Each structure stands twice: as C-alpha cells, then as structure tokens.
Amino acid sequence: xxxxxxxxxxxxxxxxxxxxxxxxxxxxxxxxxxxxxxxxxxxxxxxxxxxxxxxxxxxxxxxxxxxxxxxxxxxxxxxxxxxxxxxxxxxxxxxxxxxxxxxxxxxxxxxxxxxxxxxxxxxxxxxxxxxxxxxxxxxxxxxxxxxxxxxxxxxxxxxxxxxxxxxxxxxxxxxxxxxxxxxxxxxxxxxxxxxxxxxxxxxxxxxxxxxxxxxx
Numbered sequence: 001x002x003x004x005x006x007x008x009x010x011x012x013x014x015x016x017x018x019x020x021x022x023x024x025x026x027x028x029x030x031x032x033x034x035x036x037x038x039x040x041x042x043x044x045x046x047x048x049x050x051x052x053x054x055x056x057x058x059x060x061x062x063x064x065x066x067x068x069x070x071x072x073x074x075x076x077x078x079x080x081x082x083x084x085x086x087x088x089x090x091x092x093x094x095x096x097x098x099x100x101x102x103x104x105x106x107x108x109x110x111x112x113x114x115x116x117x118x119x120x121x122x123x124x125x126x127x128x129x130x131x132x133x134x135x136x137x138x139x140x141x142x143x144x145x146x147x148x149x150x151x152x153x154x155x156x157x158x159x160x161x162x163x164x165x166x167x168x169x170x171x172x173x174x175x176x177x178x179x180x181x182x183x184x185x186x187x188x189x190x191x192x193x194x195x196x197x198x199x200x201x202x203x204x205x206x207x208x209x210x211x212x213x214x215x216x
Contacts, residue, residue: 038154039082041143053078141191149184
C-alpha cells in the first residue's frame with residue numbers, strides 16, 4: 001500500500017531541489033556569464049547562451065540525481081548550449097575565411113622570443129613576462145582570436161576538457177582539436193607579445209622583424 005505521506009514528501013523534495021537550483025544559479029551567474037563570454041566573444045550572445053542554459057537546466061532538474069554535482073552539470077549544459085548556437089551560426093564560408101585569415105599564425109612561440117639574446121631580462125624571463133602582462137590584456141587577446149581557435153582554447157585550457165571530449169562536443173576530429181589549439185596558442189602568444197611590446201614591457205625587435213610567424 002502506498003505511503004499516504006509519500007506525495008507530500010515528493011513535493012517537499014522538489015521544492016528543496018528547486019530552491020537549491022536557484023541558489024546555485026545566483027552563486028554561479030558571474031562565472032557562467034564569464035565562461036559564455038569567453039566562448040562567444042560577444043556580450044549579447046553570452047547572455048543568450050546563459051539564458052538558454054539556465055532554461056534547459058531548469059527543465060531537466062528532475063533528471064539530476066546527484067545534487068552535489070550541480071555546478072559541473074550547469075557548466076556542461078552551458079557548453080552544450082553554446083555549441084548548439086555556434087553550429088547554427090557557422091557557415092562553410094566562415095570556416096574557410098577563418099583558415100585564410102589565420103594562415104600567418106605560423107609557429108610563433110612567445111618563450112622562444114623571450115630567450116632571444118637581444119632581450120635584457122633579470123630573473124626568469126617567463127615569470128617576469130607573465131607577471132607584467134595584465135589579466136585584461138590576456139582576455140583582450142583571447143577575445144580577438146577567431147572563433148574556432150578561441151573555443152578550443154577556452155574548452156581545453158580554461159575549462160579542462162580533454163582533446164577527446166572537445167572532439168565529441170564540437171563534432172570534429174581530435175587532430176583538428178590539436179591543430180586549432182596549436183595555432184590558437186601561437187596567435188595568442190603573438191598577440192600578447194605585441195601588446196607587451198606596445199606597453200614597453202619588452203625591449204628589442206618586434207616578432208615580425210625576426211621572421212617569427214611567417215607562414216613560408
């Protein structure tokens with residue numbers, strides 16, 4: 001015979017579950033939006049992704065068995081919401097244009113530049129450089145990357161996904177993930193070098209002067 005109080009208990013559990021969900025969304029909102037902004041590179045698109053993710057999470061809340069894993073669950077839904085939006089907006093022409101626009105990324109290495117003899121450093125070059133580069137400069141450089149490279153770097157370097165997980169999420173070969181990461185890192189390092197040079201944080205030739213980044 002059913003427990004007469006089981007219906008009321010179920011309602012209480014659902015209320016608690018929804019209350020916890022609301023608390024977690026409020027607590028994580030800044031991080032959710034920040035992640036979406038890194039992925040989309042656009043504030044309006046980031047807001048749309050967060051709104052879609054929260055809506056989907058709310059509708060699937062009863063499917064979440066382990067409430068302690070809610071944070072990771074929310075970010076997975078956010079990533080899936082972004083990927084869905086990204087696929088809808090991408091066209092073949094955009095992908096081809098991206099490949100052309102980034103063909104000059106080459107194999108530029110920030111740390112190879114730091115070890116050039118014409119640079120005068122005290123202490124460890126990498127550490128000094130990273131200490132001098134402001135967080136906003138890094139974010140600016142990341143935002144300026146073409147979509148494919150930015151997304152790969154955010155998913156792997158920021159969120160900690162494996163190459164295989166990103167491959168499955170974006171529905172691209174693992175080799176493509178590796179290629180985008182490699183070229184994206186080169187572009188990011190080159191942008192950081194240029195920003196540091198313009199800010200007077202490094203001294204010596206511009207990376208392009210030494211042939212770094214040439215595609216030939």
